[in-house]
Each structure stands twice: as structure tokens, then as C-alpha cells.
Amino acid sequence: MKVIILLFSLVAFSGVIFAETAEEKGLAIAIEADKRDQGWGDQATTSKMILRNSQGATSTREIRGKALEVKGDGDKSLTIFNTPRDVKGTAFLSFTHTLKADEQWLYLPALKRVKRISSSNKSGPFMGSEFAYEDISSQEVAKYKYKFIKDDKFNGRDVFVMERYPQYKKSGYTKQVAWIDKEMYQPLKIEFYDRKKSLLKTLTQHDYKQYQNKFWRPGRLEMVNHQTGKSTTLLWKSYKFNNGFKSRDFDRNSLKRAR
Amino acid sequence: MKIFLITALLACSGSLSANEWSGNMALEYRQFSYDALSSSQFKQYGSVAIQPEWFHRWEGGKQSLTFVAFTRWDEHDEERTHSDIRELSWLKVFDKSELRVGLRKVFWGVSESQHLVDIINQTDLVENMDGEEKLGQPMINYALINDWGTLDLFILPYFRERTFPGVNGRLRSEFYVDTSNPIYESADKENHVDYAVRWTHNIGDWDIGLSHFNGTSRDPSFIAGLDSSGNPVLIPVYNLMQQTGLDLQATKDAWLWKMEVINRQIKGSGYNAATAGFEYTFYGVFESASDLGLVMEYLYDDRNEAATTPFEDDLMLGLRWTNNDEQDTSLLVGVIADVDDESRLYSLEASRRLGESWKLNLEARLFSGLNNTTTSNQTIYALRKADFVQLELNYYF
Numbered sequence: 001m002k003v004i005i006l007l008f009s010l011v012a013f014s015g016v017i018f019a020e021t022a023e024e025k026g027l028a029i030a031i032e033a034d035k036r037d038q039g040w041g042d043q044a045t046t047s048k049m050i051l052r053n054s055q056g057a058t059s060t061r062e063i064r065g066k067a068l069e070v071k072g073d074g075d076k077s078l079t080i081f082n083t084p085r086d087v088k089g090t091a092f093l094s095f096t097h098t099l100k101a102d103e104q105w106l107y108l109p110a111l112k113r114v115k116r117i118s119s120s121n122k123s124g125p126f127m128g129s130e131f132a133y134e135d136i137s138s139q140e141v142a143k144y145k146y147k148f149i150k151d152d153k154f155n156g157r158d159v160f161v162m163e164r165y166p167q168y169k170k171s172g173y174t175k176q177v178a179w180i181d182k183e184m185y186q187p188l189k190i191e192f193y194d195r196k197k198s199l200l201k202t203l204t205q206h207d208y209k210q211y212q213n214k215f216w217r218p219g220r221l222e223m224v225n226h227q228t229g230k231s232t233t234l235l236w237k238s239y240k241f242n243n244g245f246k247s248r249d250f251d252r253n254s255l256k257r258a259r
Numbered sequence: 260m261k262i263f264l265i266t267a268l269l270a271c272s273g274s275l276s277a278n279e280w281s282g283n284m285a286l287e288y289r290q291f292s293y294d295a296l297s298s299s300q301f302k303q304y305g306s307v308a309i310q311p312e313w314f315h316r317w318e319g320g321k322q323s324l325t326f327v328a329f330t331r332w333d334e335h336d337e338e339r340t341h342s343d344i345r346e347l348s349w350l351k352v353f354d355k356s357e358l359r360v361g362l363r364k365v366f367w368g369v370s371e372s373q374h375l376v377d378i379i380n381q382t383d384l385v386e387n388m389d390g391e392e393k394l395g396q397p398m399i400n401y402a403l404i405n406d407w408g409t410l411d412l413f414i415l416p417y418f419r420e421r422t423f424p425g426v427n428g429r430l431r432s433e434f435y436v437d438t439s440n441p442i443y444e445s446a447d448k449e450n451h452v453d454y455a456v457r458w459t460h461n462i463g464d465w466d467i468g469l470s471h472f473n474g475t476s477r478d479p480s481f482i483a484g485l486d487s488s489g490n491p492v493l494i495p496v497y498n499l500m501q502q503t504g505l506d507l508q509a510t511k512d513a514w515l516w517k518m519e520v521i522n523r524q525i526k527g528s529g530y531n532a533a534t535a536g537f538e539y540t541f542y543g544v545f546e547s548a549s550d551l552g553l554v555m556e557y558l559y560d561d562r563n564e565a566a567t568t569p570f571e572d573d574l575m576l577g578l579r580w581t582n583n584d585e586q587d588t589s590l591l592v593g594v595i596a597d598v599d600d601e602s603r604l605y606s607l608e609a610s611r612r613l614g615e616s617w618k619l620n621l622e623a624r625l626f627s628g629l630n631n632t633t634t635s636n637q638t639i640y641a642l643r644k645a646d647f648v649q650l651e652l653n654y655y656f
Contacts (some may be wrong), residue, residue: 051585059585085655086618113366116466120513121542128585
């Protein structure tokens with residue numbers, strides 16, 4: 001009897017190890033990626049977006065960002081626009097949450113008005129670019145369901161190819177296919193499929209650098225919209241860690257004087 | 260040595276926008292549909308405005324100085340040709356508080372059609388009849404920031420008079436407002452010290468603001484009089500008042516539910532006024548990236564026909580279209596309709612960026628049904644021939 005139980009539990013145990021499903025493997029990769037990116041605390045960034053329409057005409061936006069890591073929930077972030085000049089000083093405060101609705105406020109400097117805005121617009125374009133709000137908000141494990149597809153090579157690097165399915169409301173995507181670098185646990189490429197399940201956009205992330213001997217950050221992102229022919233380059237000009245930010249730097253008072 | 264100094268200066272200015280100049284210039288043209296009611300008025304008005312801004316911050320952004328000047332030249336209206344210091348203020352940030360001293364602009368409230376709760380700054384009415392342009396207000400503002408919300412305390416040591424279109428300006432009452440000799444209830448006149456306090460907090464989906472103001476009313480009443488040449492004019496009267504205000508917004512998915520309520524005690528009697536409504540946004544309409552927002556607000560004032568505002572029992576309907584393109588093209592059309600009579604105020608505001616530094620704004624206002632308005636209010640009756648279109652080209656530097 002004891003032997004049978006032992007045998008049975010051994011079989012069950014080994015089943016967990018060896019018969020890991022594609023979903024479990026996908027989730028394990030996402031958890032590992034999240035774990036490796038924990039503990040960054042806060043960061044300050046400067047970036048530049050170059051928007052290109054289908055005729056190739058460009059327009060640019062210069063953006064500064066501050067972010068604060070929040071353990072067990074989405075991060076807090078403050079985004080300040082330097083150009084185009086007519087929106088200079090406009091600032092955007094966001095408290096992201098894993099599954100419940102994000103909290104967002106916009107500061108309009110001409111009116112000195114702080115406006116609470118709806119966060120339902122996840123699939124809407126960020127500053128007229130090809131990046132949707134959901135593409136640039138903090139990536140939490142619980143936001144997706146995952147499925148491992150295969151091991152592969154991408155630009156000569158070993159990658160996991162996996163699919164992820166947004167679980168939060170109002171996503172513009174039914175599916176994303178991600179090429180995750182096995183050394184950095186960071187995406188090198190993501191394909192976005194729209195609500196009709198057709199390929200909408202492709203994002204590639206370039207020029208990764210490691211900060212604090214731990215955190216990998218890309219220097220350049222290229223987003224191409226296959227349906228409109230438009231594209232956006234996002235250049236991360238600087239990353240700065242250990243700024244000593246507190247939640248006080250991410251409230252409506254700090255939003256009013258962000259500029 | 261010089262090179263070293265310049266490098267050091269450059270390094271310093273590069274680190275945190277020290278000594279930074281910016282601003283905008285605007286070329287404006289207004290075309291009225293009808294001939295003016297008075298021979299001193301015109302059908303076309305050209306105008307130029309400039310608003311330079313200087314900003315300096317130090318101590319890692321914990322302290323800053325801001326200076327915003329404004330000046331406009333108008334082709335015909337000598338009252339619209341005017342200048343103002345919009346802002347000249349010093350900011351000091353502490354761990355749990357913020358201190359601001361100087362001339363500033365403050366905005367309170369949530370609604371779109373009118374701003375009842377917003378009381379700190381005087382309206383620069385000659386700029387725009389929508390009342391959203393404000394004059395710089397001298398103040399000491401200390402904000403206490405805690406887990407239970409932000410408490411803003413204001414001392415307002417000087418009063419600014421409202422600006423009004425002159426004899427040669429349009430969008431005015433039949434008799435123009437003579438601003439040279441306003442009447443004050445307080446013996447201290449414009450030197451009366453006003454006080455205000457405001458608490459704001461956010462709890463989940465709810466944003467709440469509670470405020471109280473004690474001082475000279477920014478909204479004047481009028482008495483008939485004569486100007487120095489013996490012409491009949493309106494003379495503004497600024498009474499003392501107390502106003503308590505509440506503003507609330509609930510943000511539920513694509514719904515924004517909004518409410519503003521005030522109680523004002525003035526000249527020994529009190530009244531209540533309110534704005535309540537919603538804004539609902541359809542995202543990604545017409546198979547595109549553009550958004551369509553529906554705005555509906557009800558405007559109420561319990562003084563009814565005796566109200567000094569035309570919005571005493573009115574409904575505002577608006578449609579906001581945001582194209583979300585590289586050029587930020589947007590359009591807002593709306594109407595404020597009196598529930599009890601035929602008076603309607605239609606408005607259209609459209610804008611689009613041109614290139615990187617230019618922006619084109621189009622604004623139109625149409626007035627209808629004002630001939631039979633039950634409102635005894637002169638201001639609105641005087642607008643019966645005031646339909647106009649305005650084009651503005653802005654350059655940002």
C-alpha cells in the first residue's frame with residue numbers, strides 16, 4: 001500500500017517536471033523575465049519619438065519620463081512633453097494596475113488644469129504615434145496568458161518564441177508573438193495581431209545596454225504598422241537609476257509643476 | 260578660463276532647464292456676420308498677440324521662478340489692446356508642502372460648459388467670451404500635502420478688475436462697460452485682502468474638491484451711469500461675497516461623470532448654482548484611431564431669471580472629435596440651449612498643428628433666438644447680431 005502511494009506520488013511529481021505544458025512554460029518565461037527586472041526602484045529617462053507617415057514625412061516629439069517601481073502592482077509614471085512646442089509642459093500621470101483600471105491624469109499648462117482622464121483608451125495611439133498606450137505602459141505578468149511556441153534564433157541570438165494573450169479589458173490585440181532573448185529575458189521583436197486576428201504591427205527593440213549590472217534597456221525601438229504603412233522610431237536617449245523618487249513625486253501636485 | 264565658464268554654464272543649463280525661454284505669437288482675424296448695432300463698431304477685427312515665458316529652476320527642481328507676460332494689439336478695440344503679467348512666481352517644494360508666492364493662475368473644477376467653482380483668477384473677458392482666459396492673480400499659496408488629500412491655503416492681497424470690450428469692440432452690451440470708475444463694496448477697494456481654502460483628494464475612481472472663498476466677487480453686477488463725455492455706460496460693481504464650492508468627478512471606464520455645485524452669499528442674500536453631466540468617449544471610431552466624445556451638461560441657477568448669468572436652466576450638448584494624428588487635429592462643436600425659451604449659443608472650435616511649431620485654430624460662435632429671450636440679462640440680448648468666425652495662427656518658440 002505504502003509502496004503504491006509512493007509510486008503514485010512519484011509519477012505525479014515527475015509529471016509536473018517533465019510534462020510542462022506550453023502554457024506553463026510560457027508563464028515560467030514571463031515570471032523569470034519579471035523577476036530579473038525587479039528591484040530597479042526608480043528611473044528617469046529622456047527620449048525622442050520620430051513619427052513617419054506612409055509618404056515618409058516625419059514629425060518628432062521629445063519626452064522626459066520618471067517612473068517608480070511599485071511592488072505587487074503596476075508602476076507609477078510621469079511623462080512630460082517638451083516638443084512639439086504647442087504641447088510643451090503637458091504632463092501625464094499614470095498609476096498602472098495589473099487588472100483593475102489604471103488611474104490617469106493629464107495636466108494642461110495653458111489652462112493650468114489637471115484633468116482626470118479615462119484609462120479605457122488602451123488601444124489608442126500615444127501622441128499620434130504607432131505606439132498604443134498599452135504598448136508603453138508597465139508590463140505585468142498577470143496582464144497576459146502565455147504559450148511557449150519554440151526555441152529559435154533571431155539575428156544570431158538564442159530566443160524563446162512565445163505567444164501572449166491580453167487579459168485586461170479594452171486591449172486592441174487578440175494576440176502578441178514575442179521573440180524573447182534567452183540571455184537578457186527581454187523581447188527583441190513583438191508582432192501584434194488586431195481584434196480581427198490579422199497582423200497589425202511589428203515592434204523590434206535594438207541596442208540593448210545593461211544598467212546597474214542587472215537591468216537591460218533598449219536604446220531604440222522601431223514600430224511598423226503594416227496596415228497603414230506608418231512607422232515610429234522611439235530613441236531612448238538616457239536612462240538614470242537611483243534618483244531617490246518617492247510616491248510624492250508622482251502625485252497631482254507634482255504633475256502641476258512637472259514641466 | 261572663459262571657455263571653462265561657458266562649459267560650466269552650458270552643463271548647468273543642460274541639466275535642468277535653467278534659464279529657459281519659450282512662448283508663442285498669434286495672428287488673429289475675426290469676421291462678424293452682421294453689421295454692428297452701433298456705428299462705433301466694425302465688421303472685421305485684426306489682432307496680434309505675444310506671450311513670452313521665462314523659466315528657471317534650481318535645487319534639483321525644488322525651487323523655480325516663472326515669468327509669463329502677455330500683450331495684445333487690436334486693430335479697433337482700444338480695450339482689447341492690453342497687456343498683463345500672467346505669471347511671475349516663485350515656487351518652493353518641501354517634503355509635505357509647497358509654497359508659491361507671486362502672480363499666478365489657478366484652475367479649479369471639472370465641468371466643460373461653465374466653471375462655477377473656479378474663483379481665484381479674474382476673467383480676461385476681452386480675450387475670449389468663453390471666460391477661460393484669466394488675469395494673473397497676486398497670491399501666497401501654501402499647499403499641505405497629506406494622505407488625506409491636499410489642503411491649499413490662499414491669501415489674495417490684491418483684486419484684479421474684469422476686462423471688457425471698449426466702445427469700438429464687438430461682443431459687448433449695448434452700453435459699453437466703463438472700467439475707469441468701478442464701485443467696490445469694500446472701503447479698501449482693490450486692496451481688500453481675500454482668502455480661500457481648497458481641499459482636493461482622490462479615492463479610487465473619485466476625484467473630489469471642496470473649496471471656500473471669502474472676498475471680492477470676480478463677477479461684477481452693473482449700474483447705469485455716464486462716462487466722462489456724458490455717454491450712457493454700465494459701471495461695474497464689485498461686492499464682497501462668500502462662496503462654498505464642491506466639485507466631483509467619477510471616472511468609470513469611458514464615462515466621466517461630473518458635478519460642480521456652489522453656494523454664494525452676496526449682499527445679504529444667497530443662491531445656489533450647479534453644473535452636472537457626463538462625457539462619454541467612443542474610442543477608435545469609423546475603423547480609425549480617432550475618438551468621438553459626447554458631452555452633456557445641465558446648467559442651473561436658482562435665481563432663475565434674476566441670475567446674472569444667462570445659464571440658469573440650460574442644457575449643453577457637445578461633440579468632441581480627436582483624430583489622434585501626428586498633427587493633433589481636433590474639433591469641438593457644441594450648443595447651450597435654454598430649456599425655457601428659444602435662445603441658443605452654438606460654438607465650434609477646431610485646431611491642427613502645422614509642421615512642428617505652428618498651429619491653426621478656428622473658432623466660430625452663433626447666437627439664435629435671442630430676440631425673444633425671457634432672460635432680462637442684457638449681455639445675452641446684446642449678442643443677437645454677434646455671430647462671428649475667428650481664425651488664429653500661432654507660432655511657438
